[in-house]
Amino acid sequence: MSPPSLLRRSSSSSTLSNITLADTRESSVNMADASSTPPTSLPEDVSSDDSELGAKTDRVLRGRRAAKSHLSPDSAATAAENETRAFSGATLVEPSPQEHSSSTVKSELTEKPKAAKHYVQPDPPVLKESKNRLRNERDAARRKSSRLASIPDTVSAAAAKVTSVLGKRSRDALEGGREMLSSVKGLGRRASTLSRGQSQGLVSAGIKEPPAKRSRIFPNLQSSLLDPDRKADRLLPAKEAIPAASIVTVKPTLPRKEKKKWLAKGLYVGQHRHFDGRLTESKNKAKQVAVGSITERTHLPLPMFGHSFDRIEDRDFVIPYDVFAPLPKGQEKPTSWGKLNHNRFVGEATDVWKKKKLPRSSCMCSPPSNEGEMGCGHDCLNRSMDYECDEENCPLPADRCSNRAFATLDERCAKGNKYDVGVEVVKTTNRGFGVRACREFQPDRIIVEYTGEIITSEERDRRMNEEYKNNECYYLMSFQHGMIIDATRGSIARFVNHSCEPNCRVEKITFQGRPRVAMSAGPNGIKTGEELTYDYKFDPFSAANVQECRCGAPSCRGVLGPKPRPKETKKGFVAGVKRTVAKAFGMAESEESDGEPRERQRGRKVLTRRRSDEAETSGETKQKGKKQQLEKENDARAARRAARQSSSSSAVVSASSTPQPQLQSQSTPGLLQRTTTTTTTTTVSTRADSAISAVEERSSETVSLLHSLGSSSRAAEDKTKEKRSSLRQSTLSFQPLGSRPVSLKKSPPAREKSSVMRKDSVKKIAGGVRKVVGSLKGKR
């Protein structure tokens, strides 16, 4: 009866599609049986509603399974067969090609009962007993299923509710869906899955269920829940498939508050518009407070200092360095530089420092009467002594005291950002590395601290002779109590180059009992992008140490150090006596070493050439030879100088007029100079030798007397200025390219030197007299 076309032998993997309908007899039996079973005998008016259909199918399945379990082996087999046939009734529905598509499930399910009805055969005779039992079981199953049938409806209703808010607040919808699910607690697997009926329909129709789509949020969601036609279903995951923990709560993304970005480069970096170059720092600050209420336009701030400073000083506006010459990406960075942002006492320096404490200082300043004005100005005692005010030595509160340089620097640097640190290392075209400002600095404002290892002079000698003997640059600066800051490991300030027209100055300030070296802006302030420079002011004692200056300033001295004095005939009594003595001993005036004109100039020329040729390897041998020659000359000159100093017996005068090799104790900041020891054999004549020894004997008494006289009159003055003179000794030492340290000579202590330098004319005359006497004696 049944058309062969409707008999299917499927190899599909579907659980129920393995049923084989081999002959027509069997199939007719099956059909008869199927006619009495709900799936295949659904009346035409049966709704095609999924839930209902699902419920009915469910009932059949349950009834049949129950019957199966109560049958005898034979009857069970028959019942199983019947069951199979009953299902096969459903599978007899030949789906149209379109019906294979999952999207047409609904129509298929609607038509299926009708189609099945066509092919259902009358009920064949079966075992009565088993049939009755089967019926009973079926009834029981029906009762149970009817209860379950209402659950999908509940879920559908819930889903509909969820759908209504879908798209608005997905999170709320999810929560709602979850609540709904929990309200139908006890929901079985079948009831919780809305499309169970659908899926069974598909199966019974022999259509292989498409592989389930997987949701990213709910990986266990069944494909039916992802049906685009049923949005609500998507939000209702199968109860047992989705543990509560796996539900990801989607947090609403709130707009994040943007972090303030400081300008790090450009025309308008680090500017404030109320700066007036004519006013002092404190007055400027007061003015700034006064105009504080004015709302500043932020969209177009004025360039550096509001250009006012340029107008006042009648200077050209310069485009900041980083605008016309921004740091190239991947530019060369200094290597082998151990950064040290605080002074570190090394070795014996620690003990020295502990023993020698600096005296305390305190000021008596009173708060300025004008609101907003800053106190502790130039008349502040602490300031004049180069001491920084703090809460212990100053009666003013920190916000009214303008003498708190290091406190503000520490505060600024603690912020750690580039703007507040304010400086960066750059590669210069012709002077190695340098430092430039990343922001403006107002006049006298502290910029950076010169820090490094604090070492004793012995340690310095050792390092110079052993560790740094092949170095090109040295970073030594005198510190305190004869100690030295070695910034080989130090702060960024070590890279600051020299200029004959510097924009910064170096000063020593005692902060909370400890001296620290500050680099501050000069009187013109610093513009963003400007290279920082200060005057090294070192004394090129040896010609070998003279370096060509490449600062490019209009008033450049040509060398790193003071301008060489032109050769001139000295006037005055002492000079005359000297000349007489020199003539008497047959010493040519041209060999005078005071100004060291010939050698020094020759040396500079050589060095200048050498530095310009320094890149050429071939030139190095040449340089060495010349250097050796220079050193020989230096030694000879030093010997002559030693002889002359002794012969003149005027140690005091010569100390004040002749620039001595200094390692420390200079009254103004400058460079520490590595010196060559003057121990070479004296080549002066025997006559001169005898004259010298005679003078030495007689003059020693007079010199010491002069010292004692001077000291008593200076006592009061020294008391006040002692601290200052001992602190103002920031002299930095560095070495020209290729030169090698021979040994280092210690200069006299600061106090001794300063006292020596304060000689009055009486002493000069006395010295001159002694010289004449000495020379006359020598002649005799």
Ligand SMILES: C[S@@+](CC[C@H](N)C(=O)[O-])C[C@H]1O[C@@H](n2cnc3c(N)ncnc32)[C@H](O)[C@@H]1O
């Ligand atoms: C304290 S270091 C400064 C940093 C150095 N430019 C560097 O690259 O490390 C001093 C050395 O820099 C060089 N230098 C500094 N200022 C200079 C100038 N105006 N002209 C030529 N060379 C300079 C000299 O070689 C000097 O020995």
